[in-house]
Amino acid sequence: MSEAPHKAPIKTPAQLVAAVIAGFAVPIIIIVLLAIYVDNSTRTGAGTDSLSEAEVTARIKPLAQVEIRDANAPRVYKSGEEVYKAVCSACHASGAAGAPKFTNTADWAPRIAQGFDTLLHTALAGKGAMPPRGGTSPDDYSDFEIARAVAYMANNSGASFPEPAQPAAGAAAASGATAAAPAGASDAGAAQAAAALAAMASVPQAAAPAAGATGADASQAGKALYQQVCQACHAAGVLNAPKFGDKEAWAPRLKEPMDTVYNYALHGKGAMPPKGGSNASDADVKAAVDYMVSAAK
Numbered sequence: 048m049s050e051a052p053h054k055a056p057i058k059t060p061a062q063l064v065a066a067v068i069a070g071f072a073v074p075i076i077i078i079v080l081l082a083i084y085v086d087n088s089t090r091t092g093a094g095t096d097s098l099s100e101a102e103v104t105a106r107i108k109p110l111a112q113v114e115i116r117d118a119n120a121p122r123v124y125k126s127g128e129e130v131y132k133a134v135c136s137a138c139h140a141s142g143a144a145g146a147p148k149f150t151n152t153a154d155w156a157p158r159i160a161q162g163f164d165t166l167l168h169t170a171l172a173g174k175g176a177m178p179p180r181g182g183t184s185p186d187d188y189s190d191f192e193i194a195r196a197v198a199y200m201a202n203n204s205g206a207s208f209p210e211p212a213q214p215a216a217g218a219a220a221a222s223g224a225t226a227a228a229p230a231g232a233s234d235a236g237a238a239q240a241a242a243a244l245a246a247m248a249s250v251p252q253a254a255a256p257a258a259g260a261t262g263a264d265a266s267q268a269g270k271a272l273y274q275q276v277c278q279a280c281h282a283a284g285v286l287n288a289p290k291f292g293d294k295e296a297w298a299p300r301l302k303e304p305m306d307t308v309y310n311y312a313l314h315g316k317g318a319m320p321p322k323g324g325s326n327a328s329d330a331d332v333k334a335a336v337d338y339m340v341s342a343a344k
């Protein structure tokens with residue numbers, strides 16, 4: 048009875064050592080295998096080498112990027128249609144904010160009658176809810192490109208303006224404004240408007256010499272500007288403009304304060320385009336108003 052009744056599996060010191068090692072090693076191996084199994088998906092996180100160089104570049108690229116343009120490279124101008132689609136259609140496609148709707152001839156007819164130069168001027172300078180240049184900067188869209196967009200919109204809405212002339216290489220962007228030729232108004236209908244357009248054909252260029260007059264020769268400048276610009280409509284009363292020297296036509300208008308009358312001449316009123324469609328200085332336009340008003344008193 049001195050012998051143990053059962054047979055112990057570990058009988059030698061070597062077996063004991065093996066059993067202890069196995070006791071530690073087996074769970075560890077199982078844990079490692081389980082961990083690998085659980086984490087078996089492809090690793091793409093930081094600290095792994097699975098990110099390609101392209102992905103890394105895309106992730107660390109700066110938020111803002113500067114586009115470098117070669118100022119000497121020949122400029123590729125966008126077409127009127129491209130500018131319209133990119134910018135102007137935001138309002139003009141639906142007629143948002145009271146914008147004249149693209150291809151709606153009724154919306155456009157009275158505006159087309161103002162002549163291309165006036166439309167372009169409005170597009171560049173803004174009017175009411177129409178932001179200057181449709182809200183773009185001159186760096187993005189040159190005057191020439193805006194002019195093309197105006198021609199594109201107007202021509203799809205009843206006008207037949209010629210494609211604006213491309214500015215000569217190296218010419219200042221601003222020259223695009225005057226490069227655009229005034230249009231034939233055959234489609235616009237109103238004979239009066241056509242007459243006014245014909246009379247205004249040379250307005251922007253002709254107005255230049257009058258600019259810059261100051262002080263004592265202001266009345267001279269006023270008379271000169273009247274002869275160059277305003278008389279196109281005001282001499283004969285085109286488009287119902289109050290006729291030069293016609294006291295009856297002017298009397299009701301002169302009941303308003305002079306500042307109001309100046310304002311109409313500077314910013315337009317009905318068929319009267321801002322500054323008569325010219326690019327004369329404010330002072331010269333006021334002088335022309337004074338000249339016309341003094342003749343009607």
Ligand code: HEC
Nearest residue numbers: 134135138144145146158166169170175176177181196197
């Ligand atoms: C944010 C809206 C908006 C955008 C963008 C816009 N317009 Fe206009 N546009 C208007 C509104 C509103 C009017 C009517 C203004 C009025 O008669 O008071 C108008 C009127 C015009 C007229 C007629 C002006 C006149 O003398 O009767 C022209 C031409 C014009 N837009 C050209 C353009 C061009 C070219 C672009 C793109 C480069 C453009 N617009 C982008 C809102 C917009």
Ligand code: HEC
Nearest residue numbers: 277280286288300308311312316317318319322323335336
């Ligand atoms: C395209 C034709 C046209 C041209 C060019 C023109 N006008 Fe007029 N003008 C009109 C019409 C039309 C009216 C009447 C507007 C109305 O009452 O609706 C008018 C009205 C006026 C009025 C009266 C506004 C008022 O009711 O108190 C003044 C002032 C005036 N114009 C000044 C000028 C001056 C200055 C120039 C030249 C720089 C000029 N106009 C060029 C068409 C023109």
